[in-house]
Amino acid sequence: MVFSSLLFLFAFLTVTLALYYVLPHNKWRNAVLFVVSLIFYGWGEPVYILVMLLSITEAYGFGFLIAKYRETNVRRARAWMTVSLLSNLAALLFFKYANFFLENLRLIPPLSEKIALIEGLTLPIGISFYTFQIMSYTIDLYRGQTEVQKNFVAFGTYVTLFPQLIAGPIVRYRDVDDQLTERRETVDLFASGVRRFLTGLGKKILIGDTASRIYEYAKASADFNATALGAWMVVIFYTLHIYYDFSGYSDMAIGLGRMFGFRFLENFDYPYISRSITEFWRRWHMSLGTWFKEYVYIPLGGNRAGRLKQYRNIAIVWFLTGFWHGANWNYILWGVYFGVILVIEKTFLLKRLEKLPKIVGHLYALLLIGFGWILFSYTDMAAGARCFLALFGVGVNALSSPVIGYEFLHAVPFLLIAVLGATPLPKRIWDRLAEHDWVSCGAILPDGREMPVTEDGLALSRRGKVFAVLTTVGCVFLFVFCVAYMVDSTFSPFLYFIF
């Protein structure tokens, strides 16, 4: 099930909210969340609930052993941690990567006949996300950064918590361990969650999906008439689509979390205003970057073991980052591509970029990000290469065509809104006028700072009060618009007398 569906909002969420708030105690409320999250998860592929439960049980069980030995016998604790991690990774490797490895082995001539792909293997949704969450518990526990979770339901709730289950943010166990047992749901936090959720829903449905349709159109048109404008449309609208889709989804997750009293870390920080790729990766999918940094890069020695080792570590991290996104060569290449750029930036480019006018850095970063999305979006790498060359007018029939030009011109107003919305400007202006940050109150910033849920200190001026009302009314309108687009997306007149 996805958040941006009528079924989720008007069946799943209503029932969940009702059950959750009818029950008095967090213990019961966790049980509600655990059960509904399993249903949420199993909606598409019920069988995979078992895979997830098995992973949870393993990590939960091994957790006791790690906790038992970590003070007295570090080697043993380490061994149990390894067992726990490997058993969790095994599921991820099998379901996500087995066929990829087999397929590549088949490319070796003597093996091609002997090896068959595993049939009927589909990727359990969210397995990449929840496996990483489980691993963070195991490692945090081993490192003594958190206590063992004795309550199976509480631990299960942490892993399965439906807001972040299928698309992140990847919540580290130690960031929420207290919240699992002691959290306070308040009207203020709930309202802030509603605003955040609707912001995300709007980003996904009103902008992300529209950008996606234009992207699909441009991509398909290239098969008929390859043009440079068409290729730029592919890049531009995919760039917008993936940001609005993914960050919108994170906003929804964070908002939903708040509705149930959870406060998650931020996951996106206006990535497209970056002036370098280094900066981009500090702003994009931050929970994944943090995860790799904390559980891979630093354990490998990070940047403290000499230049050469640092480059090796960067290579490993970026290979894995790419591979994590999907079991295909284009994702690996995409990760390696960023790894190489990051090394180049670290050696000299970053310093030079800082001396140049800001606009140069912005253009440089946006172009490289956009080229990256070509790698990312074309699993057929030859088609990706054609799209890349077409950007520069290589291998195209024309620079533009009348219908593609028409499509582009009519997308310009949308494009302007989408571009502006990817910068902090609209929010900054609104917050200034409203004298209050209505959407981020209650947020936990990447550096760990907690934004207060309500600021009681300053009274609002007259204008602030007007904007307070506007924000509230705006939420209602935003919700109605999102529902309208959701209803329409399934609206399909059956034109039988077309025949």
Place this chain on the structure above:
Amino acid sequence: MIKKICNLATAVCFLALLFGLAAAFWILPDSPFSEAENRTLALFPEFSFETLTDGSFNAGMTEYFADQFPARPLFVRIKAESEIAAGRGENNGVLVGKNDQLAVRKFRVYESLLHQTPDMDYYYRSNVDAAIDALNAFAADASLPVVTILPPRSVDAAASAFTYPGEITDVLHEQLSAGLSPATGYIDLLPLFREHYDAGEYVYFRTDHHWTPEGAYLAYREIMKGFGMEDKILPESAFTVEEIPGFYGTTWSKSRLKFVEPDTIRYLSPGNEDEFVTDCLSVKMVKDEAGRPKKVKEIYKSFPGWLNRDYFTVKDKYGAFLDGTHNEQFISIPAMNRDREALLIMKDSFANTLVPYLAQHFDLVIGNLTGGVTNASELAEEYGCSRILIVYNWENLITSGSLAGIH
């Protein structure tokens, strides 16, 4: 204080909308059919262990929610009008032009049964070439006179109403004109219809993808000329106009733009409908004396004339022509008690409005190309037809492969 109040209001409004719409969804009765969309709506899916585990229950629930959502027309309209307000100039691939002329611009084009495209401007040349080749081969073999008309889409005929470029129209037009052999008797309708449309004549509907009865009359004249029967053409004055207002067609359904005014069907009545009878036939498998299976045609529906006026009172008013028999395979329209030449029409729904004119000259035998009937030669022989007319519009040409099967 105001912050607290606004927070409370936000929470209450959100929950009210969420629970209110959910309650309305479950309480309001389900409707089985949507007239506006011309289709049956999804009902509560069957629940069992099997449907739950194979995912069909979940898929069914998604459809059920979408189809029975409360105030659905209102929500769909909000979306449609915000798209126009945002300067997109279209909704769901439907352009809005001068005088509220609507036209579908993007289509899911056909290459093979397996390949689905998103909504596109472009089309597969190879698919149209296959149709051209099939028509050329068919006409070369046929010993009877053939006339082929391929009615353009609204976006082609009514091009002057839009700022949308004519790129695709030009390419397709050129491909057809260059590819079809003289034996097919191909008549190029595009310049004719554009000329009449631009002169302000009502030749294509604004809200439907079909031509109007007046547009069909133009085509009728061309067909008669094509058969060398120019002298037999009935003047427009031979028909009396019957107006059926309030027609919202398929394009309107797709666009969902409420502000667009409805069309009026101006039916040109020859006044002699009761002299005709329409028989709908279907193929049935029976066993012959030796017990071998054989195909027979069987009349399963029959009505006087060619109109079912009941359709004029519902949304699908174009369906009145040939009783909305869009998917019937074969239709025969003989005139009663008269011995006349028989004309075979291999067609799509554009031909339905040609029937009143052509029936004045011929007994009609109709094979529905979009219903999968392609064996024109056999049909012509079986019914003793002396002429063949092919009517197939550009939209079908690019979105299906039926015409390529004609033989």
